[in-house]
Amino acid sequence: MKRLAILFLVMALSATSGFGQSKPPSIDKSPLDFSYFPENYPLLKTQDRISGPPIARVIYSRPEKNNRVIFGDLVNYGKVWRLGANENTEIEFFQNVKINNTKINKGRYSLFAIPEKEKWTIILNQVTDLWGAFRYDSTKDIIRVAVPVEKTESITEPLSIFFQKMDSGFGLIIMWDNIRVSLPISL
């Protein structure tokens, strides 16, 4: 953690130097990605196969497993994890939804998780546009929900966060390594 903090400090310092002296930002090692619900919304919209606004979108950076043990090692059990890399993971609802029977107003939220062996706590927090979870402030939590951990047979190499239709609404699915977690969301 200390090493990381120093690294980020160095990055922050180097980032403040002017464009004249520095190169434009290069490609991130853990690239950013979008997932929408309805799934593939931008493609559907562009092909005029869907009308109305999307329901949800997640923006996250995608670290890869790279032969590492992820949960319980790279990602500590029992600690708040940014659920991604670089900037904190963000979830946006374009309409009000319900999570665990609690109304969640439409808007942009940061998304964190506390992974444990048998269950994860998924956290929606109202402070967005953070880097990592270093400034995570639990007093700004919107909701915390515990969800069970499922083991998958195959390994998911890059962290994958996406939405999937479910009987009552949809699920936010998080997969990495041999772990799958699903947060049910209803409309």
Place this chain on the structure above:
Amino acid sequence: MTIKIKFLILAAAVVPFLSCNQSKPNPEIRLQPSVTKEGVNPYVAIDKSPMDMSYFPKDFPILRMNGAGETDLIARVIYSRPQRKGRSIFGNSEKNLVQYGKEWRMGANEATEIEFFKNVKISGHPLSKGRYILYCIPTEKSWTIVFNANLFTWGLHMDPQKDVLRVTEPVIEQLPPVEELTIFFEPSATGASLYIVWDTVKVKVPINF
């Protein structure tokens, strides 16, 4: 996001059959089948042109992490980053990836998106706070940058009725050339500049707020 990979595989499979046909392959993008089975690992692959985010104030999340006081967030751009890979990017020739005088999505995959968290002026013209997609019409000497309201789209689905603002700014030579499309903000004397840099081209769009 596996769509693109699937599409590439599909395109690779289809192209040989079309090689004696002058027409281009059907541009329609096939959707991946929805993942319906519980527990199936969809293996959502990393994009070939990965997405990235730039903020103004620059590196806002890092500033916030470092507790550098409560500065207001002004703008954020989210875009995908194609790479040059030895290609000639801008020009008049069919060999060029981006043709002069034609609308270009200024990114890859999902439409490039810019959000302003307060009302701003772009090249002196007012633009209300909110979210827009960005595209441009590049020429040799200048680029027209377009802010359009057709959000959450893929590529560039032209809908000029939803154009909100068009501004034109001169092309600045970028040396050495930049490998990846790079969009970012820098502070300026009067606010900020939005830079779009790729290959040997740089365009600077002034923002006041």
